[in-house]
Amino acid sequence: MIQLSSSGLPVRGSIQITGSKSESNRLLLLNQLYQNTLNIENLSNAEDTQLMQKALVTSDSLIDIHHAGTAMRFLTAYFAIQENKTVTLTGSDRMKQRPIQVLVEALRALGADISYLEKEGFPPLRISGKKLQQFSIVIPADVSSQYITALMLIGTQLEQGLTIELQGKIISKPYLLMSIKLMNKLGIDANIQNNTISIKPKKNIESRTIQVESDWSSASYYYSIVALSLNSEIQISTYYAASLQGDSALQALYRKHFGVDSTFDNGILHLKNNPNFELSEYVELDMNHTPDIAQTIAVTCVGKQLKCHLTGLETLKIKETDRLQALKNELEKLGAIVHITADSLRITGYREKFDEIPTFETYNDHRMAMCVAPLAVLHPIAIEHPEVVEKSYPDFWRDLMTLGFQLH
Numbered sequence: 001m002i003q004l005s006s007s008g009l010p011v012r013g014s015i016q017i018t019g020s021k022s023e024s025n026r027l028l029l030l031n032q033l034y035q036n037t038l039n040i041e042n043l044s045n046a047e048d049t050q051l052m053q054k055a056l057v058t059s060d061s062l063i064d065i066h067h068a069g070t071a072m073r074f075l076t077a078y079f080a081i082q083e084n085k086t087v088t089l090t091g092s093d094r095m096k097q098r099p100i101q102v103l104v105e106a107l108r109a110l111g112a113d114i115s116y117l118e119k120e121g122f123p124p125l126r127i128s129g130k131k132l133q134q135f136s137i138v139i140p141a142d143v144s145s146q147y148i149t150a151l152m153l154i155g156t157q158l159e160q161g162l163t164i165e166l167q168g169k170i171i172s173k174p175y176l177l178m179s180i181k182l183m184n185k186l187g188i189d190a191n192i193q194n195n196t197i198s199i200k201p202k203k204n205i206e207s208r209t210i211q212v213e214s215d216w217s218s219a220s221y222y223y224s225i226v227a228l229s230l231n232s233e234i235q236i237s238t239y240y241a242a243s244l245q246g247d248s249a250l251q252a253l254y255r256k257h258f259g260v261d262s263t264f265d266n267g268i269l270h271l272k273n274n275p276n277f278e279l280s281e282y283v284e285l286d287m288n289h290t291p292d293i294a295q296t297i298a299v300t301c302v303g304k305q306l307k308c309h310l311t312g313l314e315t316l317k318i319k320e321t322d323r324l325q326a327l328k329n330e331l332e333k334l335g336a337i338v339h340i341t342a343d344s345l346r347i348t349g350y351r352e353k354f355d356e357i358p359t360f361e362t363y364n365d366h367r368m369a370m371c372v373a374p375l376a377v378l379h380p381i382a383i384e385h386p387e388v389v390e391k392s393y394p395d396f397w398r399d400l401m402t403l404g405f406q407l408h
């Protein structure tokens with residue numbers, strides 16, 4: 001457990017965050033499919049990315065990707081097309097509760113040989129690589145976009161490419177667009193029209209250097225700090241106003257609801273408060289496009305004692321933990337009155353201000369630890385199992401100390 005506090009003064013300073021784990025994990029897989037023709041700069045140092053990197057080159061037949069959702073899903077598709085190779089793909093106890101049936105069904109329909117080793121519909125999987133003989137698939141798009149990205153990433157390797165028809169509500173759509181845009185950057189013909197994604201076959205790509213933009217989901221915690229600590233100014237690199245990452249919506253969300261301005265100067269993102277901003281009492285947001293910053297926003301609302309209604313959260317219960325229940329448990333420690341449904345979170349008021357040092361549980365979820373950390377600008381807090389941040393942002397605590405936070 002750690003105790004985190006701040007001097008009470010405005011937070012000032014500069015930090016550097018490494019590349020987006022979503023972009024990194026896509027590029028690593030594509031690079032492996034194209035015989036390492038890419039030179040990837042600013043790769044994420046997240047554990048999820050290291051696990052992905054290792055899994056792509058190992059000769060072991062048992063591969064454990066711990067908590068890494070993208071690695072689990074993307075590698076399932078990758079190994080399905082590695083002819084003459086059989087692997088067992090497994091993960092943490094939590095990973096064994098995160099559904100994968102939609103992806104396995106889709107790959108089987110394309111001709112893949114995949115079986116469940118424990119519970120039907122969940123990892124671990126045994127995958128015997130084969131040449132896939134079908135080139136179009138219909139897939140439900142309302143459980144996880146990662147299944148669809150997984151199929152897209154291997155689409156160029158199929159003889160006739162791949163057409164993916166999305167059925168039902170499309171959730172986490174910016175992650176699909178990220179996949180398409182990254183593939184386009186490499187010269188791959190990939191597009192989405194209405195509900196149909198098409199990937200053209202491509203044997204080789206030109207060698208090039210590609211720079212991963214830093215991780216916007218990780219930047220969210222600094223938006224929250226600036227929102228909660230007036231007169232703060234934080235610089236973070238390396239970011240651009242036009243991003244492939246959906247979580248760059250932070251710029252507009254925090255400007256509108258919390259008065260945090262974002263400006264860019266040569267890849268440096270400057271965050272500071274708008275002195276003329278007038279806070280409203282209520283925040284209403286559909287988070288369907290930005291699930292990974294929902295926790296950050298809920299905590300910013302609590303720090304500001306705002307009522308809120310966050311919707312489009314149906315994916316949160318199948319992430320690293322049931323994030324809706326975890327948020328309810330932890331935010332109630334701060335006096336918030338929290339109501340959750342299968343896809344929403346509502347804060348209807350506050351019982352009392354918190355005065356003792358609250359201790360937050362983190363549920364093996366990196367984002368549960370990081371989302372509560374900004375509250376330390378208001379009041380000392382304690383956080384259980386701070387090491388969970390390794391999954392996406394191993395330098396998080398060090399970066400907070402650089403900005404003047406005290407950590408015991």
Ligand SMILES: O=C(O)C1=C[C@@H](OP(=O)(O)O)[C@@H](O)[C@H](O)C1
Binds near residue numbers: 172
């Ligand atoms: O494709 C990706 O890189 C991701 C997609 C999202 O998952 P879902 O599509 O399951 O919401 C997101 O939550 C996750 O952190 C990363």
Ligand SMILES: C=C(OP(=O)(O)O)C(=O)O
Binds near residue numbers: 067069071320
């Ligand atoms: C949901 C996340 O990751 P994944 O699904 O890749 O485990 C996340 O990083 O918040």
